[in-house]
Amino acid sequence: MQKVVFSIIVDNTSGVLSRIAGLFSRRGYNIDSLTVGTTADPRYSRSTIVTRGDEATLEQIEKQLMKLEDVVDVKRLQPEISVCRELVLVKVQCDESNRQNIISIADIFRAKIIDVSIESLVIELVGSQTKVDAFLRMLEGVEILELARTGLTGLSRGTFDVKMYDEDGRLMHYDFIKNKANTL
Numbered sequence: 001m002q003k004v005v006f007s008i009i010v011d012n013t014s015g016v017l018s019r020i021a022g023l024f025s026r027r028g029y030n031i032d033s034l035t036v037g038t039t040a041d042p043r044y045s046r047s048t049i050v051t052r053g054d055e056a057t058l059e060q061i062e063k064q065l066m067k068l069e070d071v072v073d074v075k076r077l078q079p080e081i082s083v084c085r086e087l088v089l090v091k092v093q094c095d096e097s098n099r100q101n102i103i104s105i106a107d108i109f110r111a112k113i114i115d116v117s118i119e120s121l122v123i124e125l126v127g128s129q130t131k132v133d134a135f136l137r138m139l140e141g142v143e144i145l146e147l148a149r150t151g152l153t154g155l156s157r158g159t160f161d162v163k164m165y166d167e168d169g170r171l172m173h174y175d176f177i178k179n180k181a182n183t184l
Contacts, residue, residue, distance in 0.1 A: 033151035084154030
């Protein structure tokens with residue numbers, strides 16, 4: 001079983017997320033992580049789904065996603081040519097005796113203390129899932145009061161597979177747009 005990150009461009013309309021989740025549910029596929037947000041073009045949203053399976057299952061998921069009416073594009077984010085990050089917010093209980101130790105751990109991981117009270121700290125960390133998991137392991141022994149993880153989101157590196165769409169929704173590759181701009 002391999003883990004795959006799918007970056008999916010969808011129409012920014014109501015019900016799209018439900019249809020995508022329904023596809024996974026009907027087929028018995030599991031979603032490890034799901035994030036959705038509007039792209040630079042407000043007509044579209046990017047959904048990042050992390051799932052696991054053998055190659056045949058992953059190919060089937062990709063094909064089934066492309067059949068959905070609202071799906072514009074599906075690509076696998078390959079680890080060596082992609083940047084993927086996760087955000088975690090952690091509220092930990094602290095007092096004078098352990099506050100400095102918690103702050104030191106946060107500093108090591110380049111996390112930010114974003115809220116301080118007499119009895120707690122809220123820490124924000126952005127990084128790979130491995131970094132987030134390592135940070136949380138370092139907090140063992142500290143009482144975690146609340147925790148929120150966004151799930152993975154990502155983009156491929158460079159411009160080789162950037163896709164943009166004209167006003168009519170037709171695909172325009174980035175290289176075409178860049179070359180057109182250079183000739184003006």
